[in-house]
Amino acid sequence: MTSMNRRRIAVAPTSRPAMFDAMMQAVIDAGGEPAPIAEASALMWADPAAAAEFPGVVEAAPELEWVQLPYAGIENFADQLDPSKTWTCGKGVYAEPVAEHIIALTLAGFRHLHTSIPARSWPKQQGRNLLGANVTVIGGGGITESLLTLLEPWRKKVTVVRRSATPLEGAVRTVTMDDVTSAIAHADVVVIAAALTDETRGMVDADFLRAMNDDAWLINVARGGLIVTDDLVDALTEGVIAGAGLDVTDPEPLPHGHPLWEIENCIITPHVGNTPEMGLPLIAERVRRNVERWIAEEPLVGLVDVEAGY
Amino acid sequence: MTSMNRRRIAVAPTSRPAMFDAMMQAVIDAGGEPAPIAEASALMWADPAAAAEFPGVVEAAPELEWVQLPYAGIENFADQLDPSKTWTCGKGVYAEPVAEHIIALTLAGFRHLHTSIPARSWPKQQGRNLLGANVTVIGGGGITESLLTLLEPWRKKVTVVRRSATPLEGAVRTVTMDDVTSAIAHADVVVIAAALTDETRGMVDADFLRAMNDDAWLINVARGGLIVTDDLVDALTEGVIAGAGLDVTDPEPLPHGHPLWEIENCIITPHVGNTPEMGLPLIAERVRRNVERWIAEEPLVGLVDVEAGY
Numbered sequence: 001m002t003s004m005n006r007r008r009i010a011v012a013p014t015s016r017p018a019m020f021d022a023m024m025q026a027v028i029d030a031g032g033e034p035a036p037i038a039e040a041s042a043l044m045w046a047d048p049a050a051a052a053e054f055p056g057v058v059e060a061a062p063e064l065e066w067v068q069l070p071y072a073g074i075e076n077f078a079d080q081l082d083p084s085k086t087w088t089c090g091k092g093v094y095a096e097p098v099a100e101h102i103i104a105l106t107l108a109g110f111r112h113l114h115t116s117i118p119a120r121s122w123p124k125q126q127g128r129n130l131l132g133a134n135v136t137v138i139g140g141g142g143i144t145e146s147l148l149t150l151l152e153p154w155r156k157k158v159t160v161v162r163r164s165a166t167p168l169e170g171a172v173r174t175v176t177m178d179d180v181t182s183a184i185a186h187a188d189v190v191v192i193a194a195a196l197t198d199e200t201r202g203m204v205d206a207d208f209l210r211a212m213n214d215d216a217w218l219i220n221v222a223r224g225g226l227i228v229t230d231d232l233v234d235a236l237t238e239g240v241i242a243g244a245g246l247d248v249t250d251p252e253p254l255p256h257g258h259p260l261w262e263i264e265n266c267i268i269t270p271h272v273g274n275t276p277e278m279g280l281p282l283i284a285e286r287v288r289r290n291v292e293r294w295i296a297e298e299p300l301v302g303l304v305d306v307e308a309g310y
Numbered sequence: 311m312t313s314m315n316r317r318r319i320a321v322a323p324t325s326r327p328a329m330f331d332a333m334m335q336a337v338i339d340a341g342g343e344p345a346p347i348a349e350a351s352a353l354m355w356a357d358p359a360a361a362a363e364f365p366g367v368v369e370a371a372p373e374l375e376w377v378q379l380p381y382a383g384i385e386n387f388a389d390q391l392d393p394s395k396t397w398t399c400g401k402g403v404y405a406e407p408v409a410e411h412i413i414a415l416t417l418a419g420f421r422h423l424h425t426s427i428p429a430r431s432w433p434k435q436q437g438r439n440l441l442g443a444n445v446t447v448i449g450g451g452g453i454t455e456s457l458l459t460l461l462e463p464w465r466k467k468v469t470v471v472r473r474s475a476t477p478l479e480g481a482v483r484t485v486t487m488d489d490v491t492s493a494i495a496h497a498d499v500v501v502i503a504a505a506l507t508d509e510t511r512g513m514v515d516a517d518f519l520r521a522m523n524d525d526a527w528l529i530n531v532a533r534g535g536l537i538v539t540d541d542l543v544d545a546l547t548e549g550v551i552a553g554a555g556l557d558v559t560d561p562e563p564l565p566h567g568h569p570l571w572e573i574e575n576c577i578i579t580p581h582v583g584n585t586p587e588m589g590l591p592l593i594a595e596r597v598r599r600n601v602e603r604w605i606a607e608e609p610l611v612g613l614v615d616v617e618a619g620y
Contacts, residue, residue, distance in 0.1 A: 100441050104417035108427075111414045116579045117427045120571045122563035127582045131410050131460075132591070149463050150441075253432035261430045269426045272437045281442070 005063065006295050007033045010040035012057050016047040019070065022284040030291035042066040042294055044287050051076035058082075066300070068290055070283055072142075078309045087304035088290055093282045095142035098193075098221050098273035099150050102143070105245030105267055106130055106189050109217040114243070114267050128188075131155055136187035138180070138203070139194030139222065140168055147191070159183045162194075177203075181211045189217045196223035204228065209235040215242045221273045224250030229260070236263045247273050315373065316605050317343045320350035322367050326357040329380065332594040340601035352376040352604055354597055361386035368392075376610070378600055380593055382452075388619045397614035398600055403592045405452035408503075408531050408583035409460050412453070415555030415577055416440055416499050419527040424553070424577050438498075441465055446497035448490070448513070449504030449532065450478055457501070469493045472504075487513075491521045499527045506533035514538065519545040525552045531583045534560030539570070546573045557583050 009032040011024045023044045027034060037043065037060050045054065048071045058064060058080065069077055069089040081087055108114065111127045132155045137144045140162030148158060148170035159173040161183045167174040175183050177199075184190050190212055194200050204218070204227040212218065218241055220227055229250050235241050243265035252271065260266050290300050304310065319342040321334045333354045337344060347353065347370050355364065358381045368374060368390065379387055379399040391397055418424065421437045442465045447454045450472030458468060458480035469483040471493045477484040485493050487509075494500050500522055504510050514528070514537040522528065528551055530537055539560050545551050553575035562581065570576050600610050614620065 096441055097439055100417070100439060101421060101437075103413070104421045104423070107410070107414035108418055108423055111411060111579065111582065113414070113418050113423060113577065113579070114427055117418075117424055117577055119578070121566035123580050125580050125582050125585060127411075127579075127585055127588065129407055129410060129588050131406055152463050153459050256431035267423065267427055268429070269421065269423070270433050270435050272421065272435050275435060275437055278437065278439050 006041050006297070007031065008035035008040050008063070009033065009042045009044060009291060009294075010035055010037040010061070011044045011046055012037060013045075013047050013050050013053055015050050015053075018280060019283070020046040022280050023070075023287050026284040026288035027291050030288045031295055032291045037061045037064075039063060042068065042291070044068045044291075045070055045077075048076070051080075054080055066294060068287055069304070074304060074310060081304065081306045081309065083306045086300065087306060088286075088300050088302045089304050090279075090283050090286060091302040091304075092142045092145075093286050093302070094274045094279055095146040096150070096282065097275075097278045098143045099146035101247055101269070101273040102147055102191055102193070102219055102221055103130070103150060105219050105221075105247065105269070106191075106217060108267055109219075109243045109245050109265070110189075114265055130189070133157075133188040134186055135159070135189050135191065136161065136184050137191045137193055138162075138200075138226075139192070140164075140166075140174070141193065141195070143193040143221065144168060144191075147193070159187065180208070184208070184212050184216075187213065187216055189219060192218070192220040192222045192226050194222055194226065196225050201225050202228045204232070206231040206234065209240050212241050214240060217241070217243045217245060219245045221247045224248040224252045233259050233263070236260075236266055243267070245269075247271055316351050316607070317341065318345035318350050318373075319343065319352045319354060319601060319604075320345055320347040320371070321354045321356050322347060323355075323357050323360050323363055325360050325363075328590060329593070330356040332590050333380075333597050336594040336598035337601050340598045341605055342601045347371045347374075349373060352378065352601070354378045354601075355380055355387075358386070361390075364390055376604060378597055379614070384614060384620065391614065391616045391619065393616045396610065397616060398610045398612045399614050400589075400593050400596060401612040401614075402452045402455075403596050403612070404584045404589055405456040406460070406592065407585075407588045408453045409456035411557055411579070411583040412457055412501055412503070412529055412531055413440070413460060415529050415531075415557065415579070416501075416527060418577055419529075419553045419555050419575070420499075424575055440499070443467070443498040444496055445469070445499050445501065446471065446494050447501045447503055448510075448536075449502070450474075450476075450484070451503065451505070453503040453531065454478060454501075457503070469497065490518070494518070494522050494526075497523065497526055499529060502528070502530040502532045502536050504532055504536060506535050511535050512538045514542070516541040516544065519550050522551050524550060527551070527553045527555060529555045531557045534558040534562045543569050543573070546570075546576055553577070555579075557581055 009027045014020050066086040072090045074089045136159045138161045158171045160171045245267040247269045319337045333356050376396040382400045384399050446469045448471045468481045470481045555577040557579045
């Protein structure tokens, strides 16, 4: 294949126009040439929901060597992963906005925005710093990696609790779930960023909350089911912990009239760690970088392990 | 002077016990030996308000070679700056919490906490990122430097408007006040972090606000007088800008009944960018580092320019 051929990139389908346009622009910005699928060396798939159309498009693409999928989770495309091609996805791209939201919720709690925002006269002066704080994160995936990166200059001391004790770069300590109690005991903020599994469901219960510092905040950006909601209501009501910032709840959406709405030091956001609007420029940037690398014959980012299927 | 003598450090006065204790601990942690003032090679001054006692203490200190003052502003001690000694202060120490508060207020606005926090049922999903955003900062001092440091991994594009066009590290563009209009035109957030002077008083007026993007946030952590409050009320009411995050106001404290309290997209905090509780560990850390450097005969941090008086 000549280097000219590598420049020919198809973007399809057009069913999600904003994503199509953003990916097309990224291809052009990277020095690619938008090409019909029949002549394209690579395909940027522009609609995560349109998996049903995918086989037909790929069949009409004899030159195709590389496929970029739009989301981090590719379960809809798992049956299509032809090992003779290179596959990339949005792996790691969407973790960054969620990590940013962890920081937004933590700062909101530490800086008492939950009391200042509803105030109608000069509130009491109070607050504390995330700078230099002890942060414990449950979960060692992409969100935690992004959080460690974003907080790199903040002199924080991060303990990570994950399945394996393999250290994460930037963490002062990495432990397994066996040591969770000691890992949360001295934290100023405990962040839940783990997948919801049979093992993790309800892990934040009354015992977990009692093991936390009484001036610590709990932040959940993962799934509501990791927390026993009734135990959290009790802990907040009784001052067992200082507050909670929840981007996910159980039940979700949290119904009107639920007791959590009335607890001042519980900050609730409607599952907006990563919104479609935030994700679009991020996946477009992934496309731009990968097309540049593809043209330069450099290794692509976000490679799918075809055998493992993710 | 022998290296043993250099270890002898006095902390005085005792009128502010929390600061005295924190500084004393920092001296010990750094390997210093708490010493009476008559035998001390260095003095850590532990009460910014007690300038009147200062000359008497220094007179009783024949061995004194270095004085560490507690605050960044040293105007109370300006008459005491004897050029035969080395003087250091809290320069740069307190900027970091204020920079953190800029990030707290910006994220609160971008992540719609001003609508989520008062909500009593699942709010609308909305939000945008500080990650990768265009940030314009008015002022090129320590707060701006700290902000650039804290946001270093955030892929942001920062334009700095300052008196001289000398570039700040980490900024993509540094301009003077002559170019302020173009500097704020494409900003997602405009941060006011300048000193209040005759030149800057009221600089954020109706024209300034109209020159901003209508989806941009205005953040003020400097002094309320930099903004014409009535013009800001109008701009927020008429949708000229997206919102404002104010840690300082004019008048301050903002009186109950002031129209700003009723504007949903105006987030007001009670001048808590840096609180005494936040500052104490920071000045203690400065003391610890400087005592280490003093003992090791390395250059001290936060040197006062005795001729200039700051």
